[in-house]
Amino acid sequence: MREVDVAIVGAGVAGCCVARECARFALKVAVFEAGLDVADGATRANSGIVHAGYDPKPGTRKARYNVEGAKLYPQWASELGFPYINNGSMVLAFTEAELEAIRGLRERGEHNGVEGLRVIDARELRELEPNVSPEALGALLVPTGAICDPYQVAFRAAENAARNGVEFNFSSKVVGIEPVQTPTADSAQAVAAGSARPAAVEPARGAGYILHIEGAQGDVAEAVHARVVVNAAGVHTDEIHDMVAPHAFSITPRRGEYNLMDTDMGGLFAHTMFQAPTKAGKGVLVAPTVHGNMLVGPNAVPQGGKDATATTAEGLAAITSAAKKTYPALNMRARITTFAGVRATGDTGDFEIGEVPSAPGFFDIACFESPGLTSAPAVAVDMAACIAEKLNAAENHQFNPVLSLPALFKNMNEEERRAAISVNPDAGHMLCRCNEVTEADVAFVLHTKLPVLCLDALKWRTGATMGRCHGGFCMPELAKVVAREAGIAPSELPKRFAGSRIVAEAPENYVELVRNESNRAVGGVADAAAKLEGESESSEEGLSSNVQANQGKAGGFKVEEPAPAVPDADGFKAGALSASFEAGVETGALQTLEVSIAARSSLEYDVAVIGGGAAGIAAAASAARKGASVVLVDRESHQGGILKQCIHNGFGLHRFGEELTGPEYASRELATLEGLNVRVVRDASVLRVKNGGEGARDISVEIVSPQGEQTISAGAAVLATGSRERGAGALGTPGTRPAGVFSAGSAQNFMNLQGCAPGSNVVILGSGDIGLIMARRLTFAGARVAGVFEINPTPSGLRRNIVQCLDDFGIPLHTSTTVVGIEGASKLEAVIVSKVDDHYAPIPGTERRIPCDTLLLSVGLIPENALATDAGVALDPMTGGAIVDDNFETSAAGLFACGNALHIHDLVDFVSDEGDHAGASAARRALRRSVTPHATPPAATSREGSAPTRAGEGVRYIVPQFVHSQTSRVTLRFRTSAPFENASIVIEKRLANGEVELVKRRRVLVAVPAEMQSVALAGDAFAGAKEIMIRIEPKEAGEANDRAKSGGSDGSENAPEAGDIAKSNGATGPNSATESGVATKTAPASAQGEEANRE
Secondary structure (H helix, E strand, O other), X not given: OEEEEEEEEXXXXXXXXXXXXXXXXXXXXXXXXXXXXXXXXXXXXXOXXXXXXXXXXXXXXXXXXXXXXHHHHHHHHHHHOOOEEOOOEEEEEOOHHHHHHHHHHHHHHHHHOOOOOEEEEHHHHHHHOOOOOOOOOEEEEEOOOEEEOHHHHHHHHHHHHHHOOOEEEOOOOEEEEEEOOOOOHHHHHHHOOOOOOOOOOOOOOOOOEEEEEEOOOOOEEEEEEEEEEEEOOHHHHHHHHHOOOOOOOOEEEEEEEEEEEOHHHOOOOOOEEEEOOEOOEOOOEEEEOOOOOEEEEOOOEEOOOOOOOOEOHHHHHHHHHHHHHHOOOOOHHHEEEEEEEEEEEEOOOOOEEEEOOOOOOEEEEEOOOOOHHHHHHHHHHHHHHHHHHHHOOOEOOOOOOXXXXXXXXXXXXXXXXXXXXXXXXXXXXXXXXXOOEEHHHHHHHOOOOOOOOOHHHHHHHHOOOOOOOOOOOOHHHHHHHHHHHHOOOOOOOEOOOOOOEOOOEOOOOHHHHHHHOOOOOOOOOHHHHHHHHHHHHHHHHHHHHHHHHOOOOOOOOOOOOOOOOOOOOOOOOOOOHHHHHHHHHHHOHHHHOOOOOOOOOEEEEEEEEEOOOHHHHHHHHHHHHOOOXXXXXXOOOOOOHHHHHOOOEEEOOOOOOOOEEXXXXXXXXXXXXXXXXXXXXXXXXXXXXXOOOOOOOOEEEEEEEOOEEEEEEEEEEEEOOOEEEOOHHHHOXXXXXXXXXXXXXXXXXXXXXXXXXXXXXXXXXXXOHHHHHHHHHHHHOOOEEEEEEOOOOOOOOOHHHHHHHXXXXXXXXXXXXXXXXXXXXXXXXXXXEEEEOOOOOEOOOOOEEEEOOEEEEOOOEEEOOHHHHHOOOOEOOOOOOEOOEOOOEOOEOOEEEOHHHOOOOOOHHHHHHHHHHHHHHHHHHHHHHHHOOOOOOOOEOOOOOEEEEEEOOOEEEEEOOEEEOOOOEEEEEEXXXXXXXXXXXXXXXXXXXXXXXEXXXXXXXXXXXXXXXXXXXXXXXXXXXXXEEEEEEOHHHHHHHHHHOOOOOOOOOOOOOOOOHHHHHHOOOOOOOEEOOOOOOOOOOOOOHHHOOOO
């Protein structure tokens, strides 16, 4: 039997803090946690508020420990290194009664010993917080309030404890405790009633307790003798208490739900903004987080299940509504996720802390609801001292209170980053762009004293997958790092709980393949690139080719491909997936690249292109053909962006005159770089882009790579950063957060590049093209696709994909239907779908449950513009991309944008086309600057001489948003807001005198929002224009206008009589009149469409 001095039940913030303080003494301490990680319960799903202590009733344990704990936090943060910000807090009053209430809170706080409290009026309130509701009459200002990362508090306390000798046991649920005086086999058997045979219980020596630990199969696998037991089991503390003592308190689990908003909103409030409290709690708060997000919530809803953390539609709606009382402008489009936690609300009205009188040596930390997080350090100090005194323990002179962990990359200064990369090049290889998490960050965390036993532990310790894309990009890469460092394939890696595997199946030799991958070739060195790519080709091909070899182990999942000589339905030849891409790279452009830039900290080029997808490659080639020196910066080892995983055909008909797969298209684009003055910097992430500098090269691009941190100076920069998928969190779908929910792009990466099977029973939400493609792909692999569910009344994907990917395989498409619930504690078990009305609200009574183990989300792409936003680029709220002119120049002078970073495309050919134009424009700007290097350009792009474009009836948006009349030719691209048949596209211009002239009318057979429309016009068509409008004219209106035509008039209701068009500014008339009967479909549809073409 294992012997310990102190057994701590539960590794939440209370248990971890007590463990740390007990390590100060010469005691053998063991922590037993039922989950796979620390902070697995209420601690993790917490507001992260360090309360000042004005709220608890004076004289209570809550009041005492709250104030004492808050005072300890700065010291603990300094010693342990967890994020902590003393931002202060406010309690808002909206009525005279609430003003009186906050005055009472001030008096209570002063009685509790809280310093600096004062009530401020509305004027001072708005000076401090200008975004607060104008309805607020005043507030209690609390300068000692603070915020922290609750998980990091627990983790770092635990890691410090472990490094000082404390033992942590995970997957170790305590199912029974009995006093040592009666240690019999019969009692152990009674604890495990109904389970397998328990472990033998030996007679124990001395006082104490026997703890029975549940095994993996639900049996009692181990008995542990402890002289002292600390009950820190959160919502289960009443159950643990009742094992050894008479019932003294009951825990009511109280659910708190939250919305987490994007970092774009993190700076709206400096203070933590409370509303005047109620009996249910401190109310819904709006607060910044230590990571720069905004947190909204929680509610406080009693519930039956102690471990149930599912969100609800009603709860999320309630906290959103309540938060708007504080911040009326709250925009839920900025939400990146939702979550819920369960609070341990006791029925005694106070914390239950200390040794239980009827059970000597048994200590409770119970009813530890708010302010439990704040109180934990103070409670731990007291409890450890009591335990040491009881056990007559000596001081541990080897105890080190300081935890020294390497700083995460995002928290390093420039000098620290340089030093870290010089020691380990992986410190410069970014895995998670959203949160700037490097490969070295991840690798280190995998080797800390506390083990990483699930993906969520990795997430919480590094921040990877916690950004706005929620792992859409980095999760497949994280899986590879875990396999390399820990030897665990994604099919064996839990998401959070035991049994919640990331994917259903991975190749048997997955770990070996990952470990055999060669080092990356960095910087575009010709010889090194050729050598390393030659070495890596076999290993990467091997990993991908397991798509064929990976035979069914997960519920009938298997991958079967047609004969090697015949392309399969997804357009690639068996056995040639990696080779088709790698060969194009190795024998094409990368062979011609010149010397490494490793030794140079500052680099100068005419044009810097950011992003190595279709748009970026085209922009680089186009700029170089104009005579510019070009650097192409890409975060990946092999360029091509998302095209590398799009192994189906349907690309290139417009650009290359033949149908290609995604890798083939990327290879063709890369081949255009051959012989051009283009340097490719691979495995490099751009940290910042700035304009407005001095000299010819007034644009600075700060990058980090395994070679170090460097600054590129350029005369222009092209933002070809692509797009990201909208994740599950942004949708706010109620329910649990189990394994088995993927963005369609992540699932495509796992399948096509890593040979993994996401699952065998699939539901797809959203009819975007990548979702349609994946429906077919999964069906070929042997999975069952229950259906595709689309919230809109019409499909989002291209008609060709609906026919070829759904209809041909009997996969149903359900429009006006969405997922309203997700079920499954660890692994996805089912989704609830419902019909929606015209306002997209679920229709009661139409819900149905669909069992599944995989949910794929194909719910749209969002232009990736974090760099653009930081650079001050104005974005179009409709497209999510930059506002540009016909040169593709943004509002920030010298910065150009194209491709999916600008607006979402359905054809990659047109992505490349925009890259061509943006690259050429950037080169012209840079070369002009080189002629007049001393002229200081304005920071903002001048729109003088250009006319704005405006989306009229039936049109969602137009790109570009400004057109110069002197341009030689311009292509207007736009999407309709609804489906149209036999309609007309009407392009008009408004003149200075207010008159409207027809520029072009074009008949379309079919126009749907899923397919982008484009119209190319000569620049002189817009001569004299003060505004350019595009609208869709329905069939009936068009016929009426046709009947109204006379003498050459176009028939538009706003057009002048015949001949008037030619009178304006000497123009000779529009480029063309009506193109009757010409369909607006500009090209055969790409099989991947809009979802394929992320750069």
